[in-house]
Amino acid sequence: MKRLFFFTLFFLITVMQVTAQTDFDKTTIKSIMKQVADWQIANPNKGAEHDDLDWTHAALYMGMLDWAELTEKEDGDDSYYQWLMRIGRRNHFQVGKWMYHADFIAVGQPFIDLYVKYGNKKMIAPVMARANWVVENPAETTLELDYGKLETLDRWSWCDALFMAPPVYAKLYALTKNRKYLDFLNKEYKATYEYLYDKDEHLFYRDRRFFAKREANGKKVFWGRGNGWVLGGLVEILQVLPQDESSRTFYQDLFVTLATRVAGLQSEDGYWHASLLDPASYPSPETSATGFIVYALAYGVNEGLLDKAAFIPVIEKGWKALVDAVEPDGKLGYVQPIGADPRKVTRDMTEVYGVGAFLLSGCQIYKMAGK
Structure with a gap:
């Protein structure tokens, strides 16, 4: 009887995996990505x-880079x-104007990637010069973000910053093998982690202003896109850190823990809403949070970091939700505007970083469909 039970369980898991994978059609995925990118x-x-050079466009360029790689490889099209x-x-x-602010070095990520492809040192010199200066002259400010004191933005004192800046240092380390970039990354990232990560909820606060705030339902305030930013940034770090690099373990373990927690917060409609723990107060779909989260979960499955049987149904549901938010002309809707906390969203709202997240997730879904 026990043998029959385990055979049945194995069969059901296998069926779940096959069924989930067959719902991804490469032609359809590619078509919708092209519509969104071209719009x-x-x-x-x-x-x-x-x-x-703003952070908004940096996120878009990251998605466009993955899309450009896919179209050049598949179609010989280098137009993107x-x-x-x-x-x-x-x-x-x-890169951007502010010397320390994470948002102003974010655009260095796609420029580093373009350098890796084309080899022109002019593409990497400015971001390397900025990173070198910051590493050699680290900011000595608090992580207690206060918009009345702009110097508190000199460090990664808000969770979005973990997408904007850390991958730059990870990529420079991968490119140069100079440990000063990795040491700086590890020190500053772990400081932000210790400050903003709630070890009970396994989620990131947006910044210190939300420690004591509560949603209408009494739950803590954890912003959907904010945690999406963190997951997206972890993917960018993991894609370039060598497998044998000892500090990789911290980022990989955090990725798995955060991805698992967030996957369990998906709403019935397939989206992750503006507030992770009080979606009822923000019932509208939200595609920027959903895009970054689907990107991370799909990457995790593709790389064997997340269990297929558990995560593919979540990814499938999330991708369908994202596609449902695309208008016939390719405009992506339901993107929460620029902000720092959960807010109301409508279908007509769009933003470039939402498109970047859509393309990042789509390219991972396409890769998954190929398997």
Whole structure:
């Protein structure tokens, strides 16, 4: 009887895996990604905080890079790479203005990746110069973020920063093998982790202002996109840190723990809403949080870090939700505007970082479909 039970369990798990995988069609995935990418290129956002070198566009470029790699490999189409190169050239591959602020070095991530592809040192010189200065002259400020004291933004004092800056140092270490980048990354990341990570809830507060706040249902305030930012940043770090690097264990363990916790907070509609622990107060879909989370979960399954049987149904449901938010012309809707906390979202709202998250997740889904 016991043998029959385990055989039945094995059979059901196998069926779950096969069923989940067969719902991903490569042609359909590629088609919807092209629609979304092309709509965004044709409809650039030039409003506040949308300079070429801002963090908003850095997230978009990361998604466009993965999409560019896919289309060049599959179709011989380098037009998306050329779009990214035009942006880099017209800005001389510079990074943002503030010396320490994580948001202003985020654009260095795609520029490093372009350097890896094309080998032109002009593409990497500005971000390396900025990183070198920061490493050699580390900020000596508190992690207690206070917008009335701008120097408190000099360190990674808000969880979004863990997507913006840490991957830059991870990529520079992977490229140069100079441990100063890795040492700085490890020190600053772990400081932020110790400060903003709730070890009971296994989630990140956005910043210290939310420690004592509560949602309408009495739960702690954990922002959907904020934790999506952290997961996305962990993926970028794990993709470049060598497997035999001892400090990789910390990031990998954190990734698995956070991914597992967040997966269990998916709403019935397939989305992760603006508030992770009080989705009823923010019932609208939210595609930027969902995009980064699906990206991370799909990466985790593709790399064998997350269990297929447990996570593929979650990923499948999340990807379907993302696709449902795309208009016929390719506009991605339900993207929460720029902010620092859960807020209301409507279908007509879009943002470039939401598109970046969509493309990042789509490329991992495409990879999964290929398996």
